[in-house]
Amino acid sequence: MTSEFDLIARCFARPAPDGMLGVGDDCALFAVPHGKHVATSTDLLLAGRHFFPDVDPYALGHKSLAVNLSDLAAMGAQPIGCLLGLALPNVDLPWVEAFARGFHALCDTHGCPLIGGDTTRAADGHVAISVTVFGAVDAQRALKRSGARVGDDVWVSGTLGAADAAYRLLSGQWARDDALLAACRPALERPEPQVALGMGLAGIAHAAIDISDGLLQDLGHILAASQVGATLQEADLPVDDALAALPAAQARGCVLGGGDVYQLCVTADPADRDRIIQSARSIGVRITRVGTIVSQRGLRVLDTAGQPIGDLPGGFDHFAST
Numbered sequence: 431m432t433s434e435f436d437l438i439a440r441c442f443a444r445p446a447p448d449g450m451l452g453v454g455d456d457c458a459l460f461a462v463p464h465g466k467h468v469a470t471s472t473d474l475l476l477a478g479r480h481f482f483p484d485v486d487p488y489a490l491g492h493k494s495l496a497v498n499l500s501d502l503a504a505m506g507a508q509p510i511g512c513l514l515g516l517a518l519p520n521v522d523l524p525w526v527e528a529f530a531r532g533f534h535a536l537c538d539t540h541g542c543p544l545i546g547g548d549t550t551r552a553a554d555g556h557v558a559i560s561v562t563v564f565g566a567v568d569a570q571r572a573l574k575r576s577g578a579r580v581g582d583d584v585w586v587s588g589t590l591g592a593a594d595a596a597y598r599l600l601s602g603q604w605a606r607d608d609a610l611l612a613a614c615r616p617a618l619e620r621p622e623p624q625v626a627l628g629m630g631l632a633g634i635a636h637a638a639i640d641i642s643d644g645l646l647q648d649l650g651h652i653l654a655a656s657q658v659g660a661t662l663q664e665a666d667l668p669v670d671d672a673l674a675a676l677p678a679a680q681a682r683g684c685v686l687g688g689g690d691v692y693q694l695c696v697t698a699d700p701a702d703r704d705r706i707i708q709s710a711r712s713i714g715v716r717i718t719r720v721g722t723i724v725s726q727r728g729l730r731v732l733d734t735a736g737q738p739i740g741d742l743p744g745g746f747d748h749f750a751s752t
């Protein structure tokens with residue numbers, strides 16, 4: 431029988447980087463670079479709601495941290511460290527070890543050590559995961575949602591739609607299609623948070639958000655916070671290649687409304703186009719200009735004929751009435 435403390439020692443405790451106090455005391459300690467603010471964010475992931483209970487545990491470990499690092503990316507913050515809260519219905523050691531490997535691998539990629547957490551038995555038979563991240567950012571350069579200005583370009587990193595297509599296949603909303611699933615599944619299960627891009631755009635871009643609930647919904651948050659509107663060109667959207675064979679209406683739903691993307695949507699002055707492109711190129715990330723911030727409130731998407739699309743898909747809302 432593995433005790434709580436064996437499990438922590440075996441799966442999660444790692445030597446903390448120099449100058450930090452990590453797993454093993456009542457609190458973790460870390461320093462903040464002089465003059466910077468701490469950026470912090472937390473996300474809760476529940477089996478059956480945020481992930482399929484039979485998902486590969488390594489991928490789940492990766493994604494649990496990825497969705498949080500994505501929030502740091504969207505502020506332009508540099509990761510410092512993270513905390514992991516875990517409720518487990520039982521101790522399935524190989525499962526927890528694989529989860530921890532996936533988690534730690536992404537910690538290493540982004541220099542975001544796991545410095546503490548809490549581990550407990552779940553009361554209801556379902557895994558629950560809570561991750562909190564800490565980062566450092568210059569408050570003047572932080573990419574807030576409220577910074578978009580009329581005339582800004584709207585940019586999107588990476589590609590859109592694949593994660594949502596994978597979700598629809600795995601949830602049974604779409605008929606089985608093994609080839610499509612194989613092409614889309616990595617986007618759903620192994621999102622790569624755009625941390626370096628966010629840091630590169632801090633101080634250049636005016637506003638940013640990470641796309642977790644769908645491009646339209648998340649850009650809508652920037653528009654509301656900035657009190658502006660936007661017009662997007664559907665033809666310019668970076669549709670994932672995996673969606674090439676899908677009927678247009680289906681692809682459109684995934685691209686405009688699909689969540690779990692974890693790419694960045696940013697707005698920036700057109701005078702900074704070259705800097706944005708260079709910044710993305712220097713870290714090997716695709717970035718695409720998809721529209722413009724306008725004074726007229728609301729979000730319009732123009733089709734290839736230049737006509738506004740009438741029935742835009744909504745994004746994900748946990749409390750939406752159905």
Ligand code: ADP
Nearest residue numbers: 438442453454455456514516545546547548549
């Ligand atoms: P406390 O009783 O003070 O809450 P715990 O016994 O819960 O301490 O945890 C012991 C140590 O292990 C603490 O440093 C805590 O941060 C760390 N810890 C517990 N669970 C995890 C986890 N899932 N990941 C990382 N660190 C953890």
Ligand code: MG
Nearest residue numbers: 547548549550
């Ligand atoms: Mg505890």
